[in-house]
Amino acid sequence: MTAKNKLPYLPMIFICSIFVLIGGIAYALNETHLAKSKLPQGCQSCHRNHGSTGSVMLERPKDELCFKCHGAVKSGIPGEAQGDIYSIVLKRSSHPVIQTTQYHVRGESLPERLPSANRHASCYDCHNPHLSTADRAYRGTKGYSGRGQDIIHAQNEYEVCYRCHSDSDNLPPDASNIASKFEAGNASFHPVETIGKNSNMPSLTSDLSTASIITCGGCHGNDDKTGPKGPHGSIYDAILSENYSMESGAESPSAYELCYKCHRRASILDDESFAAHQRHVVFGNASCFACHDAHGNTDHKNLINFDTRIVTPNSLGELSYLEYSPGKPRCFLTCHIDTATYDHKLTGGLYCINSVCQPGW
Numbered sequence: 001m002t003a004k005n006k007l008p009y010l011p012m013i014f015i016c017s018i019f020v021l022i023g024g025i026a027y028a029l030n031e032t033h034l035a036k037s038k039l040p041q042g043c044q045s046c047h048r049n050h051g052s053t054g055s056v057m058l059e060r061p062k063d064e065l066c067f068k069c070h071g072a073v074k075s076g077i078p079g080e081a082q083g084d085i086y087s088i089v090l091k092r093s094s095h096p097v098i099q100t101t102q103y104h105v106r107g108e109s110l111p112e113r114l115p116s117a118n119r120h121a122s123c124y125d126c127h128n129p130h131l132s133t134a135d136r137a138y139r140g141t142k143g144y145s146g147r148g149q150d151i152i153h154a155q156n157e158y159e160v161c162y163r164c165h166s167d168s169d170n171l172p173p174d175a176s177n178i179a180s181k182f183e184a185g186n187a188s189f190h191p192v193e194t195i196g197k198n199s200n201m202p203s204l205t206s207d208l209s210t211a212s213i214i215t216c217g218g219c220h221g222n223d224d225k226t227g228p229k230g231p232h233g234s235i236y237d238a239i240l241s242e243n244y245s246m247e248s249g250a251e252s253p254s255a256y257e258l259c260y261k262c263h264r265r266a267s268i269l270d271d272e273s274f275a276a277h278q279r280h281v282v283f284g285n286a287s288c289f290a291c292h293d294a295h296g297n298t299d300h301k302n303l304i305n306f307d308t309r310i311v312t313p314n315s316l317g318e319l320s321y322l323e324y325s326p327g328k329p330r331c332f333l334t335c336h337i338d339t340a341t342y343d344h345k346l347t348g349g350l351y352c353i354n355s356v357c358q359p360g361w
């Protein structure tokens with residue numbers, strides 16, 4: 001065989017070796033979609049006739065392929081999945097997969113640097129169908145550190161999220177750089193990237209401690225606990241997995257269900273940390289959102305970030321948070337809830353709310 005004659009075979013050999021390679025990895029690590037026990041038709045579940053043409057032709061358009069098995073209608077085809085992701089991405093609050101998947105481009109570079117680019121989220125941004133496993137659904141996808149570094153294979157869920165929710169130049173006007181909230185140098189943050197800074201956490205449920213790490217999925221996910229997991233969609237705003245009322249109103253287990261999943265309601269309402277939790281939350285109808293950021297805060301400890309819809313400067317023009325003594329911070333501000341106004345300020349050296357002064361505070 002002359003060198004010239006060999007040439008046409010090279011692409012075939014190349015493609016076959018990729019197939020052998022992927023097959024080998026599958027056997028070694030048990031990726032769901034490459035396991036014959038789960039998808040009996042193997043590669044043919046998604047590809048057709050690769051042998052004869054040497055192409056990686058998909059069985060149907062990329063947008064529809066996943067819904068063949070993860071759709072709302074179950075038709076009994078071999079290897080069909082149990083869950084229905086289709087109906088979830090149509091929920092009120094959801095990743096706009098159906099609406100924007102066409103903007104996903106294979107091999108694209110994210111975070112987006114073109115301010116006018118369409119935002120999108122496709123199955124392929126968060127999942128690699130060759131490499132995902134039951135315990136790591138995002139396995140084999142790209143990630144971003146949130147601070148300049150691309151990551152070839154994301155090791156943590158948040159690295160996948162940061163490709164679109166950190167310093168993208170096409171963020172919607174009301175969205176924020178989520179990575180900047182979780183930076184280790186911040187005064188406080190929920191422990192997603194690294195363990196938290198607060199060592200006095202009486203409210204934590206028994207399965208958690210000050211050394212715990214939580215994920216974005218700890219708060220963002222399906223409201224239906226019997227359905228598929230993941231941040232695909234929810235009946236609650238911001239794809240939250242439990243209810244979280246961000247408006248003033250009566251306290252109840254369901255109003256702040258999200259927080260009470262990890263912070264014992266009894267501890268919060270018994271004032272085990274902040275000495276005036278009950279006064280604000282139960283008697284004052286204040287939501288946790290009036291005072292706390294769910295992600296993190298650069299300047300304030302305890303995730304303090306006032307809701308500026310109801311919190312404004314006090315009658316002396318001050319708006320600040322001072323850690324005064326444990327459980328008894330001094331806040332200088334005015335808070336408006338319903339028709340009531342609470343002016344927090346120092347009067348003659350005493351800490352007072354309107355004209356009522358707090359002895360020992």
Ligand code: HEC
Nearest residue numbers: 018019022023033034042043045046047056106124129130
């Ligand atoms: C669950 C569906 C699914 C299964 C099962 C599947 N693939 Fe794929 N494969 C895809 C999709 C989708 C693409 C296109 C990816 C893209 O364009 O981003 C692809 C792309 C490829 C490519 C192109 C290079 C690459 O990695 O993107 C090769 C080669 C390939 N598949 C081989 C295989 C082999 C071999 C098997 C069986 C061991 C297999 N695939 C099983 C969905 C699947």
Ligand code: HEC
Nearest residue numbers: 032045066069079080081082083123127129132133134137
């Ligand atoms: C031929 C059927 C089939 C197709 C096509 C298919 N899946 Fe799956 N998928 C399954 C099965 C079966 C499971 C196992 C869990 C279950 O039964 O729900 C699964 C599980 C998953 C999981 C959970 C993590 C894991 O690896 O176990 C993800 C994520 C997933 N699929 C994404 C996709 C995406 C994205 C596509 C489109 C590229 C796709 N699937 C196409 C059958 C399929």
Ligand code: HEC
Nearest residue numbers: 095119120121125160161163164172175216220231238239
């Ligand atoms: C490929 C891009 C992309 C990736 C990756 C991504 N998202 Fe999104 N996400 C979007 C788009 C687009 C929206 C719609 C609103 C917007 O443009 O920000 C959205 C919306 C959201 C919302 C709702 C925001 C609101 O105001 O209601 C949450 C919460 C969210 N994503 C969390 C996550 C989490 C958690 C991850 C990681 C597991 C993640 N996202 C990964 C693109 C992405």
Ligand code: HEC
Nearest residue numbers: 158161165174175176178190192215216218219238244294
């Ligand atoms: C402790 C619970 C919690 C965790 C953990 C959490 N979030 Fe959120 N997230 C919320 C709540 C509550 C809201 C709605 C209130 C708000 O916007 O502050 C929200 C809002 C959002 C929004 C929409 C608002 C915006 O600022 O753009 C996005 C996007 C988002 N989160 C992404 C993420 C990502 C990505 C992660 C992981 C890196 C994450 N969240 C971790 C509770 C959480």
Ligand code: HEC
Nearest residue numbers: 066070085095097121122123126137217227228229230231
């Ligand atoms: C914004 C990122 C994102 C997008 C877009 C996305 N997923 Fe997921 N998905 C996840 C994450 C993260 C998990 C893992 C949740 C967990 O294990 O807690 C997951 C889990 C899954 C699971 C496993 C559910 C279970 O109960 O174990 C399936 C199946 C799945 N996704 C399919 C899809 C399909 C199909 C699409 C496109 C229609 C899609 N996903 C789009 C992030 C995403």
Ligand code: HEC
Nearest residue numbers: 201202203256259273274280286287288291302326327328
């Ligand atoms: C009026 C403002 C305000 C409101 C409303 C509020 N908090 Fe707090 N919270 C604080 C302050 C201030 C601290 C820190 C007290 C200290 O350690 O000095 C704190 C501390 C905490 C802590 C950390 C220590 C611990 O384990 O208790 C948690 C958790 C917490 N709050 C949860 C909540 C939840 C959940 C809600 C809603 C049900 C809520 N907070 C409502 C101001 C508030």
Ligand code: HEC
Nearest residue numbers: 188189196197198210212214218258259262288292302303
């Ligand atoms: C998935 C579990 C989880 C959920 C849900 C959750 N938290 Fe937390 N939270 C934690 C853990 C773990 C810590 C401990 C971090 C540490 O030790 O600094 C923490 C710490 C805190 C702190 C103290 C942070 C500091 O640095 O002082 C506050 C305040 C807080 N959470 C409020 C909330 C509020 C408000 C909600 C609801 C919007 C909420 N949490 C939902 C797990 C959770």
